[in-house]
Amino acid sequence: MTTLSPAAAPAAVRLTAISKTYGKGAGSVAALKDVSVAIPRGSFTAVMGPSGSGKSTFLHCAAGLDHPSAGAVHLGETDLSGMNETALTKLRRRRIGFVFQAFNLVPALTVEQNVTLPFRLAGSKVDRDWLAEVLRRVGLADRARHRPAELSGGQQQRVAIARALVTRPEVLFGDEPTGALDTVTAKEILGLLRSTVDEMRQTVVMVTHDPVAASYADTVLFLADGRIVESMPAPTADKVAERMTTLGAWS
Numbered sequence: 001m002t003t004l005s006p007a008a009a010p011a012a013v014r015l016t017a018i019s020k021t022y023g024k025g026a027g028s029v030a031a032l033k034d035v036s037v038a039i040p041r042g043s044f045t046a047v048m049g050p051s052g053s054g055k056s057t058f059l060h061c062a063a064g065l066d067h068p069s070a071g072a073v074h075l076g077e078t079d080l081s082g083m084n085e086t087a088l089t090k091l092r093r094r095r096i097g098f099v100f101q102a103f104n105l106v107p108a109l110t111v112e113q114n115v116t117l118p119f120r121l122a123g124s125k126v127d128r129d130w131l132a133e134v135l136r137r138v139g140l141a142d143r144a145r146h147r148p149a150e151l152s153g154g155q156q157q158r159v160a161i162a163r164a165l166v167t168r169p170e171v172l173f174g175d176e177p178t179g180a181l182d183t184v185t186a187k188e189i190l191g192l193l194r195s196t197v198d199e200m201r202q203t204v205v206m207v208t209h210d211p212v213a214a215s216y217a218d219t220v221l222f223l224a225d226g227r228i229v230e231s232m233p234a235p236t237a238d239k240v241a242e243r244m245t246t247l248g249a250w251s
Contacts, residue, residue, distance in 0.1 A: 010040065010041055010076075011040060011074070011076075012039055012040065012043075012075070012076065012171050012203040013038075013062050013073070013171055013203070013205065014038045014039070014074040015035055015036055015037050015038075015058075015071065015072075015073055016072045016073075016074070017034050017036055017070065017071040018032055018035045018036070018061055018071035018072075019032055019033055019034055019068060019069050019070040020032040020054075020057050020061060020066070020068050020069050030226055031057040031226055032054045032057050032061065032226045032227075033227050035058065035071075035228055036071075037221065037228060037231075039062075039171075039205060040203075041170075041201070042197065042202070042203060043197065043203055043204075044193065044194060044197045044203075044206070044216065044217040044218045044219075045204070045205045045206070045217055045218065045219050045220075045221060046206050046208055046213065046214040046217035046219070046220045046221070046235070047205065047206065047208070047220075047221045048207075048209065048214055048220055048222055048223070048240065049222055049223035049224055049247060050247050053223040053224050053225065053226070053247070054223050054225075055223055056175065056207060057226075058207070058223060059173055059175055059205065059207050062173070063092070063096055063098070063171070064080045064088045064091060065092075067081075075091070075095060075096070075170060076170060078091070093121065093122050093167070094122070095167075095169055095170045095171075096170065096171055096172075096173065097163075097165060097171070097172040098172075098174075099157070099160050099161055099164050099172065099173070099174045099175075099177045100174075100175045100177065101175060101176040101179040102180065103148070103153075103156040103157055103159065103160045103180075105148040105156055105159055106148075107147065107148050107149060108147070109147070109148075110145050110146060110147055111135075111140055111144050111145070111146050111148075111151070111159050112144040112145070114148070114159050114163060115131065115134070115135065115159060115162045115163045115166050116131060116163075116166065117163060118163065118166065118167050119166075119167075126166075130166065131166055134165050137162075137195075137196075137200075138158040138161055138162045138165075139158060139192075140159065140162060143155065152185070153180065153182075153185060154181060157177065157178075157180075157181065157185075157189050158189070158192065161177075161189070161193070161196075165200075169202075171203045171204075171205060172193075172196070172202055172203065172205070173205050173206075174193065174204065174205070174206035174207065175206075175207050176208060176209065177189060177193070177206060177208075178190060178208070178210065178213055179208075179209075179210075186213065187212075190212075190213055190216045191216070193206070193216065194216045197218075204217075211237040211238075211241040212237045214235055214237070214240045215235050215240060217235060218233065218234075219231055219232065219235070220232040220235045220240055222244075222247060224247045229247070230243065
């Protein structure tokens with residue numbers, strides 16, 4: 001099993017001999033093949049690879065959005081493998097945060113209402129002090145009453161990050177979270193994600209195609225043909241770009 005640094009940190013997410021096959025018979029496609037990795041708490045991990053390498057499947061299995069065909073996924077000490085969809089939904093609401101390329105905000109709701117939507121869906125009470133702290137950290141304290149249409153793209157993604165953080169998730173998963181943003185705004189969002197790791201000890205796992213985005217991580221996992229082929233600590237944009245050229249076409 002690949003264990004990412006720091007070695008002493010307990011795993012926030014652990015994949016053990018994960019395989020995922022779509023379809024059956026001659027038309028089946030093996031998206032992941034015997035993948036094992038332990039991602040430590042309080043770390044920032046980027047996942048990269050060419051198109052069809054298994055990046056999205058890796059994220060979906062790690063986050064409990066999809067069931068692996070074989071192997072086990074643990075969130076902390078919780079084994080996700082035997083959980084039904086109802087139980088997984090409850091777990092994702094309480095213990096996992098998501099940020100995607102599309103901001104997925106509700107246009108009719110204010111910033112504050114969008115951020116607290118997970119609590120409304122779960123029927124649980126909002127910690128108002130923590131909500132205020134999260135909005136402050138993402139730079140939206142003065143935008144709480146605004147609606148998405150009144151915000152820039154970067155601000156809307158900050159709302160999505162705040163919504164992911166407000167439940168105090170054990171892991172924040174990002175699927176191309178800066179893919180729809182311009183270069184300057186993307187750097188702001190990546191800096192924000194980096195600060196959640198450094199200052200809040202948040203665990204972040206991000207799929208990206210961008211070497212610059214990957215350089216904000218502590219470690220980059222490279223996937224090819226459904227397998228982890230390399231783990232690169234202390235990545236730089238140049239080192240990541242060079243490694244990607246040997247893995248095939250860009251995603």
